[in-house]
Amino acid sequence: xxxxxxxxxxxxxxTATGKTSLGFLLAKKFNGEIVSxxxxxxYKHMDIGTGKExxxxxxxxxxxxxxxNDNYSVSEYFKSIKLVISDIWQxxxxxxxxxxxxxxxxxxxxGIATVDIPKNENLRISLEKLxxxxxxxxxxxxxxxxxxxxxxxxxxxxxxLVRAIEIAVWNTHHGTQKQIVEKRKKVLDKNVDLLxxxxxxxxxxxxxxxxxxxxxxxxxxxxxxxENLLKIGVSWKHQSMKSLGYKESEAFFKEGLTYEEFISQxxxxxxxYAKRQMTWFKKDKRINWFDINDINxxxxxxxxxxxWYYLDTHDKKx
RNA sequence: GAUCCGGUGCGAGAGCAGUCAUCGGGCGGUCUGCAAAACCGUUUACAUGGGUGCAAAUCCCAUCCGGAUCU
Numbered sequence: 328x329x330x331x332x333x334x335x336x337x338x339x340x341x342t343a344t345g346k347t348s349l350g351f352l353l354a355k356k357f358n359g360e361i362v363s364x365x366x367x368x369x370y371k372h373m374d375i376g377t378g379k380e381x382x383x384x385x386x387x388x389x390x391x392x393x394x395x396n397d398n399y400s401v402s403e404y405f406k407s408i409k410l411v412i413s414d415i416w417q418x419x420x421x422x423x424x425x426x427x428x429x430x431x432x433x434x435x436x437x438g439i440a441t442v443d444i445p446k447n448e449n450l451r452i453s454l455e456k457l458x459x460x461x462x463x464x465x466x467x468x469x470x471x472x473x474x475x476x477x478x479x480x481x482x483x484x485x486x487x488l489v490r491a492i493e494i495a496v497w498n499t500h501h502g503t504q505k506q507i508v509e510k511r512k513k514v515l516d517k518n519v520d521l522l523x524x525x526x527x528x529x530x531x532x533x534x535x536x537x538x539x540x541x542x543x544x545x546x547x548x549x550x551x552x553x554e555n556l557l558k559i560g561v562s563w564k565h566q567s568m569k570s571l572g573y574k575e576s577e578a579f580f581k582e583g584l585t586y587e588e589f590i591s592q593x594x595x596x597x598x599x600y601a602k603r604q605m606t607w608f609k610k611d612k613r614i615n616w617f618d619i620n621d622i623n624x625x626x627x628x629x630x631x632x633x634x635w636y637y638l639d640t641h642d643k644k645x
Numbered sequence: 646g647a648u649c650c651g652g653u654g655c656g657a658g659a660g661c662a663g664u665c666a667u668c669g670g671g672c673g674g675u676c677u678g679c680a681a682a683a684c685c686g687u688u689u690a691c692a693u694g695g696g697u698g699c700a701a702a703u704c705c706c707a708u709c710c711g712g713a714u715c716u
Contacts, residue, residue: 342681367681377681400678430680439677446678480675480685490678571681595670600681606674 333416333519334636337424339364339432339608340526341601343536344619349526350425351382356629357423357636360415362408363389364426364435367570369404370395372556375549376572378540388415389426395556395567402442405434421636429607436521444497454489462488469495522635524628525614527605530598532620537597541590544572553580571596 336359338346350361363369367377369392379390388411393399412435415422424432434442454462466488467474473491481487528536553576561568563577572593579589608614615631617624 365681366679398679401680402678405678428680430676430678430682433677437677441677444678478675478685480683482685484675484684486679486683487676493678566679566682569679569682574681596681599670602672603681607676607680 335412335422335424335436335519335521336632336636337364337432337436337521337523338526339424339426339429339523339614341528341533341604341608342427342597343533343540343601344526344528345536346425346427346526347378347380349625350423351380351385353629353632354382354385354421354423357421357632359385359421359423361385361387361389362411362415362422362424363387364408364424364428364431365389366399366401366404366428366431367567368426369393369399370397370567370570372559372561373552373567373570373573375544375547375552376570378544393567395561396565398566401431401434401439404431405439405442408435427604429604429611441494444494447493447496450493450496451489454492459483459485459488462492466492466495469499520635521613522632523611523614524631525608525616526619527616528619533601534594534598537594537601541572541594541597545590550576571600 336353336357338350338353340346347361347363353359354361363379365377367373368379368390370377371391371394373395381387389404389408392407393403412422424435426432433439454465457465462485463474463482469492473495477487477491549572553573556568556573557580568574568577575584575589575593575596578584579586584592615628617628621627
């Protein structure tokens with residue numbers, strides 16, 4: 328049995344920079360399959376608004392993993408995609424992770440030590456009535472070191488505090504297995520060769536692309552898609568409906584917003600999202616950035632990937 | 646001309662004497678199960694000039710600018 332180095336390519340960057348279509352191109356060039364790393368494309372029946380794209384000759388994974396009414400999180404994502412990536416490697420193809428959800432990508436390439444610690448509904452309910460200080464004090468009681476390690480932002484983030492308490496409680500009951508959990512559960516091991524490329528663009532360029540894309544989605548029938556979701560029983564309360572576009576359409580459907588206001592809010596929030604994505608990605612020094620305004624970016628990127636792809640593999644195509 | 650109401654930060658909007666609320670926007674940041682989320686920090690404030698007070702966005706006077714009413 329040959330011990331071939333497994334390769335993993337990641338394409339990331341803010342929204343509206345053309346990651347998906349680039350992914351298809353690269354998949355054809357490098358015998359790859361696409362793995363979407365997008366926290367909204369996992370929902371069925373939400374195609375136009377989340378920008379799903381298909382290509383007849385390229386396999387794509389990571390779409391339609393959940394119903395719009397489901398509570399979905401990185402944990403479910405990680406568990407199913409881990410299998411998908413192994414399977415792609417089995418078939419001797421290159422997995423190409425494409426997406427803008429930095430946290431989901433992180434779960435795959437860096438692992439999340441606590442993914443296997445389940446949600447504790449009863450605990451969460453009992454914690455609901457506590458205010459932020461009470462939550463923090465509770466965590467400090469259970470796990471002082473963890474509490475002390477939180478920064479000033481997370482100390483006031485009830486969502487994060489609740490999860491930290493959940494983990495602390497779990498640990499008190501499963502002390503002996505703690506080490507197992509601490510072990511990083513990631514797709515990558517030392518045999519995996521990772522390459523990350525990022526697409527960037529100036530703010531005006533992104534804004535422009537966003538405007539065009541919103542326009543396109545409207546023309547493709549976005550409003551009908553939302554109507555259909557409502558018809559099949561999806562409620563505005565669900566996490567899936569808090570997605571960009573869908574979220575803003577609520578007030579429009581309820582006639583609190585004019586059509587123009589709806590569109591401009593949508594565009595605005597997309598732009599804010601793109602900025603938040605950048606603050607996430609720019610910290611990751613592994614990413615090789617390419618500005619899509621640069622005429623040579625495509626060629627430069629292909630050169631970089633080729634060099635990486637053809638190095639060290641057994642079945643050189645040369 | 647007279648009377649009344651009002652002029653607060655990038656926008657909306659409280660406060661009406663004594664840690665400059667709140668929401669939104671912009672900018673920056675955090676991130677190990679809601680991440681297209683949640684959270685944190687930041688942003689040439691109180692129309693102008695005087696006066697009273699230990700202390701004024703808050704009280705008084707004058708001026709300017711809105712808006713309403715009256716002759």
